Amino acid sequence: MTTLLAMRFKTLASAATLMLALVFLVLPAVVARAEVRIQEVKSDKGITAWLVEDYSVPIIAVKFLFDGGSTQDPVGKEGLANLMTGLFDEGAGDLDSDAFQIKLDEAGAEMGFNEGNDAVGGGMRMLAERQDEAFELLKLAVEKPRFDQAPLDRIRSQIVNGIVAGARVPETQAARKWAEAIYGTHPYARPDMGTEKSLATITADDLRAFHKANFARENIHVAVVGAIDAETLKKRLDQVFGALPEKAELRPVERVEPRLGQTMHIEYPLPQTSLQLVYPGVPREAPDFLAAALMEHILGGGTFSSRLFDEVREKRGLAYSISSALINQEHSSSLIIGTATRSDRAAETLGVIREVIRKMAEEGPTAAELDAAKKYMLGAYAINNLDSSGAIAGTLVDLQTDKLGIDYMQRRIELINAVTLDDVKAAAHKLLSVDPAIMILGPNFGESKG
Structure with a gap:
């Protein structure tokens, strides 16, 4: 969560x-x-x-x-x-x-x-x-x-x-x-x-x-x-x-997997076309979660250092930003990629994204990319989660709901360092070798001229 x-x-x-x-x-x-x-x-x-x-x-x-x-x-x-x-x-x-x-x-x-x-x-x-x-x-x-x-x-x-x-x-x-x-x-x-x-x-x-x-x-x-x-x-x-009831009366909620393999095009006369791709995710308690998290960071989670940012923004100037995220809810998990681009270049942008994903699924990251991702995840944790009393309290609640244990902060470094390149390649193949769900918000491809 x-x-x-x-x-x-x-x-x-x-x-x-x-x-x-x-x-x-x-x-x-x-x-x-x-x-x-x-x-x-x-x-x-x-x-x-x-x-x-x-x-x-x-x-x-x-x-x-x-x-x-x-x-x-x-x-x-x-x-x-x-x-x-x-x-x-x-x-x-x-x-x-x-x-x-x-x-x-x-x-x-x-x-x-x-x-x-x-x-x-x-x-x-x-x-x-x-x-x-x-x-x-x-x-x-x-x-x-x-x-x-x-x-x-x-x-x-x-x-x-x-x-x-x-x-x-x-x-x-x-x-x-x-x-x-x-x-x-x-x-x-x-x-x-x-x-x-x-x-x-x-x-x-x-x-x-x-x-x-x-x-x-x-x-x-x-x-x-x-x-x-x-x-x-x-x-x-x-x-x-202390005066609250001991037991809650919650309705059961079933687990749901995202419906993949579909494309939804919502036509709207916008100067930019928004693209969102949904792939399978990994539950937080799964043994390969950290491998998936490292892979996702290399793919699109790193703000200025990811493969998607490099190919879409730096090399081609197709979008101002592009990012990915692993989303974990109590009853569902997914990996989401999102960006917005000029409507007349939406088809090109989508093609580049899918090619980056295909290459990651087939080859996985390099050892250098994994090493950099590990250093980031280890160094950024305190900045993002422990920089105020409120942030610490929120992080502790999250650790409880994710059932990670009171000693997770101490174990986290060892757990991340234990992830191997083969682990991350396996996570990439598992999550990205599927047909995603794609949402396109904007004009039909080719309608808008630059």
Whole structure:
């Protein structure tokens, strides 16, 4: 699972919040130089969290995920999980929306929630000296959200406005059709924001039922970084999450493989044509995942050093950028390549891409390419994942959901170095020697003249 928590934090204007923001400007440099020592903390009620103590600044960052996400939206009520995440700070317990926001501001804390296909996530950043107030507000939001009608209608209206605006954007509509073509009737094909029709059917009772079914102690993953010790954290875990039901009531979701071997051409009079190719992926827990990840980096993951960038951008000037990515969701995996080019050169660009892929599938990378990819993956990890308390907390949650183990950061170097050239060649042949799914958004090839 890719890092799932792109938190939508509200802007707060109090002096305490200003202090919090200033402290965070200093924190990344401090944390990035420190060795990450992870403790497993288990509360009296059985809630487990991974903790990194750091007293260099008086800040505590908390991040958590509840398994489930938009795949749990009932049919006909798509967008339910997404709507719910916009309402956690719009009133909880005895506090209505305004009162809750005032308390949050006074506590000098930032809180946010978001949803993905496979999880609903949340997080809070707080001053250590104000943690009593902050954790109590987080407890109310997690345990007793109000879902009052006025904020429900307001947040729903904001989402609908976004959907209406998206309907006028070709790329947005193409992505919707593409998801349906790739995933068929699987929940991954549904719009996680919902539709105007589905959102109109959602009631406060629907939100309460979803919250009760999805927010439970057994399906939560928690990480905490900052100025808090293990014994204190044990009490905070039970304070925030201890009153939730023990068991979740999640609907089963089947695994789905992308429907390959198809080409979808969505004609639209654009000056550029967008191209997307989908190949099989590798589950994160698979033994050959790191071999596939190294191969993908050499193919298109390296921003300025990949084969695709070299052939498409540097040698021919066909596109400004081109990239690839291994996408791992709970119930599906894929390798995706994407670019945009002048419409009159789209056929040429697609041909170059497929030739690069064919050569990689048949021959694999060189030893020099693999060595460079290993050095990048080893060196970039801390920069991309450990440069702030929030980033560390998010990384720890990802490691939990991917079931990689609390010692993964220590084992990772050895695991990457153990990957051989033959391993990477085998991964290239396995993933790329198939007929991909291709989406083309733009005019028919040859229609546009330069």
